[in-house]
Amino acid sequence: MMIKNATKALLTGIMVCVFALPAFAHFQMVYTSESALEKGGDIDLKLVFTHPFEAGHTMKMEQPEAFYVVHKEKKTNLLKETKQITWTSLTNSEKAFERSYKLRGMGDFVFCLIPAPYFEAQEDAYIQQMTKVVVNVAGIPTDWDGEMGLPAEIVPLDKPYALWTGNVFRGIVKSEGNPVPFAEIEVEYLNHEPLMDKNSFAKEAHVEAPQDAFVTMTIKADANGCFTFGIPRKGWWGFAALGVGPKNTHEGKELSQDAVIWVQARDMK
Numbered sequence: 001m002m003i004k005n006a007t008k009a010l011l012t013g014i015m016v017c018v019f020a021l022p023a024f025a026h027f028q029m030v031y032t033s034e035s036a037l038e039k040g041g042d043i044d045l046k047l048v049f050t051h052p053f054e055a056g057h058t059m060k061m062e063q064p065e066a067f068y069v070v071h072k073e074k075k076t077n078l079l080k081e082t083k084q085i086t087w088t089s090l091t092n093s094e095k096a097f098e099r100s101y102k103l104r105g106m107g108d109f110v111f112c113l114i115p116a117p118y119f120e121a122q123e124d125a126y127i128q129q130m131t132k133v134v135v136n137v138a139g140i141p142t143d144w145d146g147e148m149g150l151p152a153e154i155v156p157l158d159k160p161y162a163l164w165t166g167n168v169f170r171g172i173v174k175s176e177g178n179p180v181p182f183a184e185i186e187v188e189y190l191n192h193e194p195l196m197d198k199n200s201f202a203k204e205a206h207v208e209a210p211q212d213a214f215v216t217m218t219i220k221a222d223a224n225g226c227f228t229f230g231i232p233r234k235g236w237w238g239f240a241a242l243g244v245g246p247k248n249t250h251e252g253k254e255l256s257q258d259a260v261i262w263v264q265a266r267d268m269k
């Protein structure tokens with residue numbers, strides 16, 4: 001990775017931010033168990049910054065910069081009642097957040113999180129993952145394909161809550177509303193069930209990766225910033241477009257503003 005990036009920098013003659021990538025990718029989660037509901041009511045959301053395939057090291061979250069939901073183009077701030085929790089991964093426990101929210105009416109509810117930049121000492125750089133998850137009530141589409149005004153954002157081309165196993169999920173990677181050609185996107189499967197009442201991951205994994213390239217899969221967007229991913233298994237899948245946001249420094253260090261979206265697939269049965 002380092003060699004590839006260095007070569008690229010030489011070839012283009014442009015100084016790019018070169019990060020030494022950790023073994024497995026960080027993923028900001030905004031997790032709820034069910035994305036396609038028959039009717040409204042209370043749902044629980046957990047905000048956890050972790051490594052979802054391995055349920056490995058969970059990173060400390062600071063007070064988020066913004067957390068809101070968009071429903072029928074109306075934005076509601078969720079920060080005020082967002083509470084701090086401790087989330088336990090398979091290897092550690094760290095600060096995370098939770099919120100319950102009452103879904104009123106039918107349609108899409110797009111939850112958007114702008115976390116505080118996280119300092120990754122191994123990379124001597126900050127990471128900030130703008131994260132979206134869409135919950136739908138009663139199958140009425142309202143907001144799922146809209147732009148939510150995040151500086152770095154994945155805009156879905158397929159409903160993130162209406163995917164069968166084997167469907168593709170497509171999205172456009174955007175930076176301040178503009179497509180990002182050839183963006184690099186990391187894809188991970190949520191391989192350990194989040195235990196909502198225990199604020200931890202289940203020990204059992206759903207699947208085993210034959211090799212590291214299957215833990216964090218890396219794909220690329222095309223010239224128009226669009227990507228396609230075939231979903232091989234039911235459950236939650238996270239997509240993180242790396243370093244696509246407009247800001248690249250924070251407190252004198254490098255900053256990677258990433259765009260994250262989570263989608264949920266279901267088996268046909």
Ligand SMILES: [Cu+2]
Binds near residue numbers: 051057
């Ligand atoms: Cu990490």
